[in-house]
Amino acid sequence: MDALVQVGPVVLDLLPAPDQLNPDEIEPTVGTAQRIGGDAAFAYLKSFRDVASLVVLDALTRDWARFDAREYVTEILEPMRGPFDFVVIEDRQQAQAVAPLNITGMFYVGDFETGDFEEQKNASSVVELSVSSNDFVYHLEWLSKYTQLSDLRLYGCPQLAHLDGIEKCTLTDLTLEGLHPSLDLTPLRNLTSLRNLDLETELNYRDLNELPIHDNLEGLSLGAHAFGAESIEGLSRWTGLRRLSLSVEKFCHHFVEILDMRELRDLSLTDASEPYAFEDMMGVPPIRQVDHLTVSAVNSGFDVADIVRVFPSLHAIRIVAAGPGMAIDIAPLAKMSNWTMISLKGFAVISGANVFPPRVVGASPRPRAR
Numbered sequence: 001m002d003a004l005v006q007v008g009p010v011v012l013d014l015l016p017a018p019d020q021l022n023p024d025e026i027e028p029t030v031g032t033a034q035r036i037g038g039d040a041a042f043a044y045l046k047s048f049r050d051v052a053s054l055v056v057l058d059a060l061t062r063d064w065a066r067f068d069a070r071e072y073v074t075e076i077l078e079p080m081r082g083p084f085d086f087v088v089i090e091d092r093q094q095a096q097a098v099a100p101l102n103i104t105g106m107f108y109v110g111d112f113e114t115g116d117f118e119e120q121k122n123a124s125s126v127v128e129l130s131v132s133s134n135d136f137v138y139h140l141e142w143l144s145k146y147t148q149l150s151d152l153r154l155y156g157c158p159q160l161a162h163l164d165g166i167e168k169c170t171l172t173d174l175t176l177e178g179l180h181p182s183l184d185l186t187p188l189r190n191l192t193s194l195r196n197l198d199l200e201t202e203l204n205y206r207d208l209n210e211l212p213i214h215d216n217l218e219g220l221s222l223g224a225h226a227f228g229a230e231s232i233e234g235l236s237r238w239t240g241l242r243r244l245s246l247s248v249e250k251f252c253h254h255f256v257e258i259l260d261m262r263e264l265r266d267l268s269l270t271d272a273s274e275p276y277a278f279e280d281m282m283g284v285p286p287i288r289q290v291d292h293l294t295v296s297a298v299n300s301g302f303d304v305a306d307i308v309r310v311f312p313s314l315h316a317i318r319i320v321a322a323g324p325g326m327a328i329d330i331a332p333l334a335k336m337s338n339w340t341m342i343s344l345k346g347f348a349v350i351s352g353a354n355v356f357p358p359r360v361v362g363a364s365p366r367p368r369a370r
Helices: 002-007 009-014 023-036 039-046 054-060 069-080 092-097 114-118 141-145 186-190 248-257 304-310 331-335
Strands: 087-089 105-109 128-132 151-157 173-179 196-200 219-222 243-247 266-270 292-298 316-321 326-329 341-345 347-351 361-364
Touching: 009 023, 009 039, 023 039, 023 054, 039 069, 054 069, 069 092, 114 141, 243 248, 248 266, 304 331, 316 326, 341 347, 347 361
Parallel strands: 087 105, 105 128, 128 151, 151 173, 173 196, 196 219, 219 243, 243 266, 266 292, 292 316, 316 341, 326 347, 341 361
Antiparallel strands: none
């Protein structure tokens, strides 16, 4: 897409009509026109407004800051009716222009002030709200305007040192990433509606036992920067977890915290490309309750045989390559017979796929097969 954008407006004449695009081609094609900008690009994007597709709705509301906001909403978005569940807002003109739309999800990028969130006309209909790259937000009292909010995601808000105001919501999902290093989580103690928590920010808590969060979480993600420490002692307090994400290293060192999680079904192992990430996998006993596994950023040191031994009950797995040009041999997975999905992303060469039933193995982009 970058190469096409650099060529400029002449590319627009070569872009296919909406009815000639496959679903996975819509986003990059629309994104190309949006990044080129100008009248010709605007006219091309208008041709998508009669396409009844959630993929089109999402694509048209991602990167539209190069156009006049009111004209874009009036001519392109408003005729589509919505609901729009992912509208990116990068300036105040966009924030004001979207007032007539039926919006359930908004993604604010940049330094908006708390007053901007309070004045948003769509606040009462927003179910999912993301705030990113914001140096101005320092409190969350304005969340009282978002009466339907269930999913809040805060990324890169370094001035946000406390969460006062969050207890006024009935959030089920919360993401905290890149916030103030002295972030106080005390208000979460009373957020009993919370079911899924994603932590990717340094915290002044010794370990997970000290977190002021109820014990009924169903999903927990611990990023590489969570706590700024190695220990995840106390993870076992959430005995009802069904979904868990953590680094390979933390998993290998603290697997004992997981052994008694009888409800755990979906496990994601991240940072698999770190040196010696799988070095201690041999010491991990079988984790029989997990049936869905994701392994992200694997490198040439990744051994599929480790997966077969540690996770004998799997029937779905997703493996993501750490970089371009990588090869993988998935033949060892054939020792397990209950596969419904093997998803591979970013691999240049895949070996062993032919030993599985049709439609079990999927890959993107499509690699050379052996």
